[in-house]
Amino acid sequence: MVPTNHYLLLSAILFGLGIVGFVFKRNIITLFMSIELMLNAVNLAFVAFSQSLGKPDGEVFVLFVIVVAAAEAAVGLGIIILTARNRRSLNVERVDLLKL
Amino acid sequence: MPILEYLWIIPLLPLLGSAINGLLGSKWPNKIVSWVALGSTGLSFACALEAVREFHGYYEAHHQAFVKPFFDWIVAGNFRAGFDLQFDQLTAVMALVVTGVGFLIHIYSTGYMAHEGGYYRFFSYLNLFMFFMLILVLAANFALLFVGWEGVGLCSYLLIGFYFLRQSASDAGKKAFIVNRIGDFGFMLGMFLIFRTFQSLDFRTVFDEIAKRNMAVEPMGTLGIMTAICLLLFMGATGKSAQIPLYVWLPDAMEGPTPVSALIHAATMVTAGVYVVARSNLLFTHTLTAMYVVAIIGCATAFFAATIGLLQSDIKRVLAYSTVSQLGYMFLACGVGAFGAGIFHLMTHAFFKALLFLSAGSVIHAIGGEQDMWGMGGLASKIKVTFWCMLAGTIAIAGFIPFAGFFSKDAILFAAFNYEYSGKVLYGVGLFAAILTSFYMFRLIWLTFFTQPRYDEHHVHVHESPKNMTVPLMILALLSLVGGWLAAPALWGGRNYFAEFLAPVFGGAKVEGAEAHSLELILSGVAVAAAVVGLIVAWRMYRKGAKRGEMAGAYKVLYNKYYVDEFYQATVIGPLVWLSRNLFWKVVDAGVIDGTVNGIASGATAVGDTVRHTQSGNTRSYAVWILVGAIVIFAIIFWPILHPVLVGGVR
Numbered sequence: 001m002v003p004t005n006h007y008l009l010l011s012a013i014l015f016g017l018g019i020v021g022f023v024f025k026r027n028i029i030t031l032f033m034s035i036e037l038m039l040n041a042v043n044l045a046f047v048a049f050s051q052s053l054g055k056p057d058g059e060v061f062v063l064f065v066i067v068v069a070a071a072e073a074a075v076g077l078g079i080i081i082l083t084a085r086n087r088r089s090l091n092v093e094r095v096d097l098l099k100l
Numbered sequence: 101m102p103i104l105e106y107l108w109i110i111p112l113l114p115l116l117g118s119a120i121n122g123l124l125g126s127k128w129p130n131k132i133v134s135w136v137a138l139g140s141t142g143l144s145f146a147c148a149l150e151a152v153r154e155f156h157g158y159y160e161a162h163h164q165a166f167v168k169p170f171f172d173w174i175v176a177g178n179f180r181a182g183f184d185l186q187f188d189q190l191t192a193v194m195a196l197v198v199t200g201v202g203f204l205i206h207i208y209s210t211g212y213m214a215h216e217g218g219y220y221r222f223f224s225y226l227n228l229f230m231f232f233m234l235i236l237v238l239a240a241n242f243a244l245l246f247v248g249w250e251g252v253g254l255c256s257y258l259l260i261g262f263y264f265l266r267q268s269a270s271d272a273g274k275k276a277f278i279v280n281r282i283g284d285f286g287f288m289l290g291m292f293l294i295f296r297t298f299q300s301l302d303f304r305t306v307f308d309e310i311a312k313r314n315m316a317v318e319p320m321g322t323l324g325i326m327t328a329i330c331l332l333l334f335m336g337a338t339g340k341s342a343q344i345p346l347y348v349w350l351p352d353a354m355e356g357p358t359p360v361s362a363l364i365h366a367a368t369m370v371t372a373g374v375y376v377v378a379r380s381n382l383l384f385t386h387t388l389t390a391m392y393v394v395a396i397i398g399c400a401t402a403f404f405a406a407t408i409g410l411l412q413s414d415i416k417r418v419l420a421y422s423t424v425s426q427l428g429y430m431f432l433a434c435g436v437g438a439f440g441a442g443i444f445h446l447m448t449h450a451f452f453k454a455l456l457f458l459s460a461g462s463v464i465h466a467i468g469g470e471q472d473m474w475g476m477g478g479l480a481s482k483i484k485v486t487f488w489c490m491l492a493g494t495i496a497i498a499g500f501i502p503f504a505g506f507f508s509k510d511a512i513l514f515a516a517f518n519y520e521y522s523g524k525v526l527y528g529v530g531l532f533a534a535i536l537t538s539f540y541m542f543r544l545i546w547l548t549f550f551t552q553p554r555y556d557e558h559h560v561h562v563h564e565s566p567k568n569m570t571v572p573l574m575i576l577a578l579l580s581l582v583g584g585w586l587a588a589p590a591l592w593g594g595r596n597y598f599a600e601f602l603a604p605v606f607g608g609a610k611v612e613g614a615e616a617h618s619l620e621l622i623l624s625g626v627a628v629a630a631a632v633v634g635l636i637v638a639w640r641m642y643r644k645g646a647k648r649g650e651m652a653g654a655y656k657v658l659y660n661k662y663y664v665d666e667f668y669q670a671t672v673i674g675p676l677v678w679l680s681r682n683l684f685w686k687v688v689d690a691g692v693i694d695g696t697v698n699g700i701a702s703g704a705t706a707v708g709d710t711v712r713h714t715q716s717g718n719t720r721s722y723a724v725w726i727l728v729g730a731i732v733i734f735a736i737i738f739w740p741i742l743h744p745v746l747v748g749g750v751r
Contacts, residue, residue, distance in 0.1 A: 024720075031719075
């Protein structure tokens with residue numbers, strides 16, 4: 001059996017990759033994928049704890065996270081499509097109309 | 101017993117009248133307003149009469165004051181101030197004077213104010229005043245009494261400033277209010293001390309407690325708790341009843357319409373202080389010092405105000421100083437222990453001073469608004485009714501037998517004569533003030549009604565006042581004549597019915613022996629002689645209508661009222677204004693308070709200006725901040741674990 005530590009380590013690595021991707025990339029779709037990556041890293045940690053503690057709470061939580069992520073993806077992709085149409089670009093640095 | 105059980109009806113009626121007139125009267129013709137005002141006051145008077153009749157029966161059966169709690173007003177811990185009303189002999193006298201004289205003055209006002217603007221407002225205020233005054237005299241505890249006390253002060257302010265477009269009137273209103281507040285401050289401290297000492301503010305509880313604890317009379321020259329209480333209460337009384345040193349507001353109060361001067365500043369409100377002292381007679385009789393102070397202040401005021409009254413030229417101001425002087429007599433009576441005589445003088449004074457003011461109003465009305473006596477003269481034949489009524493009032497106040505003033509003033513001077521602490525001096529000063537009273541009143545009569553006319557006879561059409569003004573005058577003139585007869589039999593060795601009536605409140609009427617009686621006869625003769633002296637001097641000086649002379653020396657000092665107003669201006673008002681402007685306004689208000697508020701605001705702006713740069717709008721930089729925050733929180737939570745690892749590692 002794989003020890004819980006390993007799952008957690010993998011989860012932390014995935015989360016870190018997600019952050020790095022979110023902070024350093026400019027393409028909106030990449031940012032979006034980074035967020036999904038972070039969400040799934042958290043899901044992994046939840047499942048791992050659920051397994052090690054022998055309680056189903058974590059798994060239930062993961063289901064909620066997946067649902068929310070799906071909703072977020074729907075809204076987020078809609079926004080991305082509109083942005084792409086209006087600006088002809090997917091660079092976040094150029095979406096700055098509200099800036100002073 | 102219907103009315104006694106529903107005693108609140110008596111004050112409620114004028115309150116209703118005030119509310120109706122105040123809220124709806126502006127749209128109504130004068131006639132309806134008058135009917136509402138007169139109806140409520142008249143009904144109140146009728147109820148008061150009925151209450152007196154019923155109380156007679158009640159007293160026969162129970163031999164104590166009628167007290168009835170109606171509802172709790174303030175309850176906190178062991179403190180209770182309720183809407184409790186009380187009816188006893190003293191209340192009976194006061195309630196009848198307030199409603200009776202008040203009703204007559206209301207009738208008079210319908211004539212006097214007929215052509216003035218704000219007719220409904222005037223009657224609304226006047227009824228409101230009646231309400232508060234009745235609360236004051238019917239209250240069964242000091243707290244409720246204080247409600248009436250402040251309320252009449254408010255109405256006094258409103259009515260003095262009735263012609264509020266005139267600067268002097270609104271100033272006079274403010275002056276009256278502020279000077280009264282100084283006295284009220286003492287009154288409140290007195291109430292606190294009473295509560296601290298007796299754990300109650302109810303008259304009956306406090307007075308029973310004095311008897312129960314068998315408290316000793318505090319000797320002359322000591323300052324015990326009773327002396328402190330009484331002096332503080334008396335401080336309130338000096339404000340409300342215009343005694344030295346707080347009398348200065350009353351002469352200025354003459355800015356109000358004349359019926360107001362008659363009702364509030366002569367007959368009723370200004371006697372509230374005397375009423376409080378008489379009501380608390382059980383407190384006052386337990387301290388010789390406070391009694392002595394009351395007597396001295398009263399006597400000094402009686403004399404001092406009379407001297408100022410000698411040379412005033414405004415007809416209403418003469419009467420105002422006369423009022424201050426007569427109030428001094430009442431306090432003199434209370435101070436020497438003759439509370440009954442004080443209340444007796446209060447009643448007769450209400451009659452003849454109301455009469456004098458209303459007559460003066462009638463004169464002013466007749467001559468077209470002139471108030472300066474040097475602009476009158478020779479009016480006796482033109483306004484006969486007013487003249488005869490005013491003459492009756494003058495004879496009454498001067499103290500000629502058999503008018504009311506004779507009996508009451510005589511009783512006071514007799515009591516002062518028998519007072520053990522420098523009573524002869526008090527008597528002498530009081531007697532001299534009586535001469536002065538007679539002098540300035542007859543001076544007023546001569547300058548106004550006799551001598552050559554000094555007004556423009558071609559332009560001023562002198563006319564007698566209408567019936568609704570002269571009839572109250574005639575009734576009051578009659579009362580000024582017969583008002584003292586209740587005490588008259590005492591003069592020939594009979595019974596003093598008035599004193600006997602009030603005896604239950606003042607703890608037993610002193611029945612003088614035969615030798616004291618002959619002394620009283622002699623003193624009465626002296627008092628009448630004093631009045632005659634005043635009359636003769638006034639006749640000799642003014643029968644030919646002396647000219648307004650050059651002013652110099654003592655004459656000038658008297659004419660300028662001893663410069664007391666100027667003295668207060670220099671010593672109290674001036675420094676206070678200076679302090680307020682330079683310290684409280686410019687330093688404390690503008691510097692400290694505004695500075696703090698503005699400092700906080702500009703500080704917030706500065707902080708915002710700096711911090712807003714973090715709001716870059718760059719999503720990824722926000723993500724970094726969130727990350728940093730998360731790490732910091734993480735570090736704080738896990739510090740106990742991390743600490744040994746990190747520190748140990750360094751080691």
